[in-house]
Amino acid sequence: MSFSDLPFDVGPVYEGERIRGNQMYVELGGPKIDKHFELVRVKKEKEIEDGKVTIIGPNIKDMEEGGRYPIGILVEVAGPELEEDLEAVFERRVHEFCNFINGVMHLNQRYTNWMRLSKSLVQKGFNDLTMLGTVLIRLYKAELPIIKKAQVTLITDPKEIEESYDVAMGIYNKRDERARTIHDEDVDMYYGCVLCQSFAPTHACCITPDRTSLCGSINWFDARAAAKVDPKGPLFEVPPGECVNKEAGEFTGVNDMIKKRSLGEIERIYLYSGMEFPHTSCGCFEAIDFYIPEVNGHGIVDRNYGDVAINGLPFSAMANQTGGGKQMPGFNGVSFQYIGSPKYQLYDGLQLGFESGIYTIVWMPTTVKERVAEFIPEDLIDKIATEEDVQDINQLKTWLKEKNHPVVDTWVEMEEEEEEGEWEEEGAMVPMGTVGLTIPGAGGAGGFKVILKNCKIHAESIIIKKIEPKRRKK
Numbered sequence: 411m412s413f414s415d416l417p418f419d420v421g422p423v424y425e426g427e428r429i430r431g432n433q434m435y436v437e438l439g440g441p442k443i444d445k446h447f448e449l450v451r452v453k454k455e456k457e458i459e460d461g462k463v464t465i466i467g468p469n470i471k472d473m474e475e476g477g478r479y480p481i482g483i484l485v486e487v488a489g490p491e492l493e494e495d496l497e498a499v500f501e502r503r504v505h506e507f508c509n510f511i512n513g514v515m516h517l518n519q520r521y522t523n524w525m526r527l528s529k530s531l532v533q534k535g536f537n538d539l540t541m542l543g544t545v546l547i548r549l550y551k552a553e554l555p556i557i558k559k560a561q562v563t564l565i566t567d568p569k570e571i572e573e574s575y576d577v578a579m580g581i582y583n584k585r586d587e588r589a590r591t592i593h594d595e596d597v598d599m600y601y602g603c604v605l606c607q608s609f610a611p612t613h614a615c616c617i618t619p620d621r622t623s624l625c626g627s628i629n630w631f632d633a634r635a636a637a638k639v640d641p642k643g644p645l646f647e648v649p650p651g652e653c654v655n656k657e658a659g660e661f662t663g664v665n666d667m668i669k670k671r672s673l674g675e676i677e678r679i680y681l682y683s684g685m686e687f688p689h690t691s692c693g694c695f696e697a698i699d700f701y702i703p704e705v706n707g708h709g710i711v712d713r714n715y716g717d718v719a720i721n722g723l724p725f726s727a728m729a730n731q732t733g734g735g736k737q738m739p740g741f742n743g744v745s746f747q748y749i750g751s752p753k754y755q756l757y758d759g760l761q762l763g764f765e766s767g768i769y770t771i772v773w774m775p776t777t778v779k780e781r782v783a784e785f786i787p788e789d790l791i792d793k794i795a796t797e798e799d800v801q802d803i804n805q806l807k808t809w810l811k812e813k814n815h816p817v818v819d820t821w822v823e824m825e826e827e828e829e830e831g832e833w834e835e836e837g838a839m840v841p842m843g844t845v846g847l848t849i850p851g852a853g854g855a856g857g858f859k860v861i862l863k864n865c866k867i868h869a870e871s872i873i874i875k876k877i878e879p880k881r882r883k884k
């Protein structure tokens with residue numbers, strides 16, 4: 411495979427390239443554009459004109475420098491061994507292959523796809539989106555030899571994209587609905603994915619029926635199909651092994667997998683917890699589940715939410731805290747599909763005396779609430795606040811009390827303990843070196859350990875609060 415006929419370089423070395431606002435020629439898709447998508451479809455060979463690229467809408471030369479435009483990426487592929495279950499996994503490769511181009515930054519997936527083309531790329535001669543389609547076709551056929559033919563359609567017209575966007579949303583929904591028909595205990599094989607290790611070297615997804623990948627694009631069926639056709643590829647089988655803790659979703663096979671794939675950095679994962687040994691997060695998560703210590707509950711914020719969340723942090727700041735392959739108790743990258751699962755942060759919910767993890771949720775943006783409403787129990791839905799109900803933590807506290815959210819029952823002990831157990835040291839400093847801090851029972855969900863390596867922290871004061879695991883009063 412050669413790209414020598416194109417005026418720019420292509421290769422994995424360019425993955426991870428960042429293009430800031432002042433370096434960008436145009437932005438395609440992203441949070442400021444209403445409708446955009448990327449989709450892969452498996453077709454019959456006779457339906458594909460191999461190598462064909464179709465552009466619908468303004469091309470690069472028609473776009474204003476600094477402008478933002480929709481982007482619909484439709485990749486259609488054919489081959490005798492291809493099956494529909496492979497579409498989602500092929501689709502996830504759009505991210506990787508676009509990032510191979512020196513001067514293209516691609517983020518996210520499905521209907522949250524977001525690209526930037528750099529000024530230097532356009533100066534080198536990238537003046538036609540056909541070149542992007544050509545790169546995709548060549549990479550798909552080279553990297554996935556079971557693909558024999560491929561054609562690409564790129565849509566940049568806001569009107570023309572509407573129909574294709576609706577088709578794409580229908581296909582995503584169909585995939586998600588199918589994934590909800592089975593649960594973790596119904597299968598004897600889980601799957602792993604390391605596609606995001608170029609960005610987050612210690613991250614590996616464990617994909618189970620109840621825990622769709624945190625990017626939301628690969629469910630258990632998709633992962634199974636991918637591991638079957640390419641067992642040595644980025645998606646692979648993970649035999650669950652012995653179940654160590656059913657409520658937490660801890661399995662010896664999953665622990666072995668993460669230990670190996672994170673090169674020993676991470677040793678344990680609780681699949682159903684955001685507070686103890688949480689699943690690692692890369693950066694592609696659809697949403698973040700974050701702990702709100704002031705109310706002993708959790709919030710959920712998604713990447714399309716443009717304002718600060720109830721904890722005063724925007725999604726981007728929390729994403730930095732959460733991603734990069736770290737295991738960060740209290741911040742957990744999740745997919746919408748997982749939020750709708752009965753296993754959603756089950757362990758954290760049980761630690762507080764709830765019947766499921768969804769009862770720990772106290773805040774989410776209106777758009778997220780609408781999206782997951784069908785999965786929220788009837789006795790809870792009106793007790794979860796949104797940005798329209800409360801604007802700060804004090805208002806949230808009042809709201810939760812007024813609505814009698816079940817999390818309020820866990821507060822009594824908390825308040826008593828805070829009065830007794832709080833102390834403060836002035837002018838504290840933790841010197842350079844490796845420091846381990848064991849933090850017991852934060853959030854009422856047991857304990858966790860924070861390891862600070864080669865760091866130097868200056869603080870005017872450190873406040874240490876004694877918080878024991880607490881349960882909801884019956």
Ligand code: SF4
Pocket residue numbers: 502603604605606607614615623624625626627628692694695
């Ligand atoms: S988020 Fe997980 S499943 Fe999705 S592409 Fe990255 S590693 Fe794979």
